[in-house]
Amino acid sequence: MNIPALPSDGAEKWEVQLRKGSLELAILAALWEGPLYGLEILRNLQSGSDLVVVEGTVYPLLTRLRSLGLVSSEWVESDSGHPRKYYRLTDAGRGRVLAMARIWARFSRSMSSLLAPLSQENPRQQQPGRQPLTTEKP
Amino acid sequence: MNLTAESQKSVDAYLATLRKRLSDLKDDDVRDIVEEIRAHILDKTSADPSPAWVDATLAALGSPQQLALRYHTDELIQRAQRNHSPELVMRSILRWASLSLGGMAVFMLSGIGYCLGGVIFVMGLLKAFFPKQAGLNIDYNPGHSLSAGFGAGSGPHTGHDPLGLWLIPICLLLGGGILFVTFRFGLWTLRWFARPRRAPALAAVDE
Secondary structure, eight states, rough: OOOOOOOHHHHHHHHHHHHHHHHHHHHHHTTTTTTHHHHHHHHHHHHSSSSOOOOOOOHHHHHHOOOOOOEEEEEETTSSOOEEEEEEEEEEHHHHHHHHHHHHHHHHHHHHHGGGGGGGGOOOOOOOTOOOOOOOOO | OOOOHHHHHHHHHHHHHHHHTTTTTHHHHHHHHHHHHHHHHHHHHHHHOOOOHHHHHHHHHHHHHHHHHHHHHOOOHHOOOOTHHHHHHHHHHHHHHHHHHHHHHHHHHHHHHHHHHHHHHHHHHHHHHHHHEEEEEEEETTTEEEEEEEEEEESOOOOOOOOSGGGHHHHHHHHHHHHHHHHHHHHHHHHHHSSSSOOGGGBBBBO
């Protein structure tokens, strides 16, 4: 019995949903080291992760995080001639991002363990009666 | 470096449209959002103020209508979830409907759902207060005609109401159920589909 491949469009949709769910955590994590303004957050996400972020999605999300009390914002004059709006984590935001990071790490470990048999470079065809998704050794 | 006159005009037009589309938010919030987007554009184009890069920067933000919709959708969904308000959900869907056919379809479906649920629910109430005037009305005249109706009139029924007072709980539950499902459907479609789509090639996160 072979494991049927997901249709590629189905896999792409799933990936988009997965990335969507990660963006809030990624933004909060980007602010962990200190205050950043919008474009710095975008560049941080693009250089520090595999996330390719639509720029117009980040600012409304930052506004939402602020209204949830997870970040605060402040306008700061800059050398570039215009003020920039800096975001920083609030205490609630620091607590939230720590909790999210713990959940992410635990989930990632369990999924990695579950998916280990699939990550071989030349996956063998599954033989009848063989359990493909277990890490238990006989 | 300064933008060319043509690019400055594009940026001003973009921000003016954004401001207009956000006009039903608080003035301070609108000012804050518009200034933040202006700062983003200026930062991104500071090293390369060429018209092509300015256009690319504006395109990367999405149209001002799409950007405003993201702010509105987020804000309204939050308020609707906090307040359990069907009105706020319908306002969001109406705004979405002004931008896309998908939004229009959801708006029409929601409208039908609320009207249908509302009529059935009200019929249950009318049956409770005016049992002889409201309800099903099946009028059978042997050898002549059969007519059936569902509604409320000023005078008593001339036909037979097979459900009688059972119509009250049936209408209240069915109507209330349709109203609830319509509300959840609106909230669900807003959360998952209202945000504008982007080209698949971008393969990007669209929160």
